[in-house]
Amino acid sequence: MIIASGPFQELDEMRIQCNICPHNCVLKNGETGLCKEKINIENSLYTLNFREITIAEPRPIEQTPFFEFYQETTALNLGGYSCNFWCPFCLNYEISYNTSSDLRSKTFSNNDILKLVKETNSKGVVFTFNEPAIMHETVIDIFSFIKRVDSSIYTAIHSNGFMSKKVIDLIIKYTDGFVFDIKGDDSFYLQMSATFDSIWNNIRKINNKKRHLELVIPLFTEFMNDNTITKIMNKLINDNINCPIIILKGRPITKYNNFTQVSQKKAEDIVKLFKENGFHESYLMGFPGSKYESSYCKKCGKITLYRYDAVPMFREDIDYCKCK
Ligand code: SF4
Numbered sequence: 001m002i003i004a005s006g007p008f009q010e011l012d013e014m015r016i017q018c019n020i021c022p023h024n025c026v027l028k029n030g031e032t033g034l035c036k037e038k039i040n041i042e043n044s045l046y047t048l049n050f051r052e053i054t055i056a057e058p059r060p061i062e063q064t065p066f067f068e069f070y071q072e073t074t075a076l077n078l079g080g081y082s083c084n085f086w087c088p089f090c091l092n093y094e095i096s097y098n099t100s101s102d103l104r105s106k107t108f109s110n111n112d113i114l115k116l117v118k119e120t121n122s123k124g125v126v127f128t129f130n131e132p133a134i135m136h137e138t139v140i141d142i143f144s145f146i147k148r149v150d151s152s153i154y155t156a157i158h159s160n161g162f163m164s165k166k167v168i169d170l171i172i173k174y175t176d177g178f179v180f181d182i183k184g185d186d187s188f189y190l191q192m193s194a195t196f197d198s199i200w201n202n203i204r205k206i207n208n209k210k211r212h213l214e215l216v217i218p219l220f221t222e223f224m225n226d227n228t229i230t231k232i233m234n235k236l237i238n239d240n241i242n243c244p245i246i247i248l249k250g251r252p253i254t255k256y257n258n259f260t261q262v263s264q265k266k267a268e269d270i271v272k273l274f275k276e277n278g279f280h281e282s283y284l285m286g287f288p289g290s291k292y293e294s295s296y297c298k299k300c301g302k303i304t305l306y307r308y309d310a311v312p313m314f315r316e317d318i319d320y321c322k323c324k
């Protein structure tokens, strides 16, 4: 569905500049931007993917992944088309590399979404799979509706963090939780025509606005190494940001040849490093059975929530924390 979009500015009678993400694409009449979803029609900005939903399914919130946000609940996970990055290792490339003209999607009304939330016994709605910022019109429309009709339903996004100040300010208004990926250092972001700082500024903003924030650090690419991990940790410490950290093993995908196999020990050492530096809520994802999948009590050190393959479960043989 096509609707008017923004923010944008008119540069002259022939061109506008889209200001939804920091790519700031300059568009002549009829042109689309790098994401292929924003178009200049008669010197105004329109979006092509309004309410074009490709995936709508309930999942445990831990699989988004959130580890410290509405634990043990189910969320309705939604995704659309396209992205403003073109990561060669994208785990959802079937939708993120496609555009609304390439794939079949379904248009969901706000009431359709609410009905699905109730039917699937979901406690929240999460935009994930592709970049929510390039469908922020849909995200804001659905989230603002949900907050109006039932504020007990939580809202969240999983994002690459690459969005303009104006767009993150809009999304923050209606969103309870954010999980951002940090995919590498400047060398990675340069390949996306972006900068590490553009992501970092948004991380700082979410933290300053006191929204729930978790960060995912994927290990499986050539862009993540010990130096980058240390740099990320030191930046978090310097900026006084202490949020849950999820170290992600990742899985091989057909499109990507440089997949880095990280040993469980190496991945666990990284989680340990974060924990030793004050990030008590640091987790490992992708090594089912690792002790770093579970949550532990700060006081007694015992398990508060056991997880296997990122799914919370109860085990009778565990001596759980009884501090509460
Ligand atoms: S959303 Fe980003 S990538 Fe898409 S047209 Fe606008 S500035 Fe370009």
Ligand SMILES: [Zn+2]
Pocket (backbone or CB within 6 Å): 297, 298, 299, 300, 301, 302, 321, 322, 323, 324
């Ligand atoms: Zn305890």
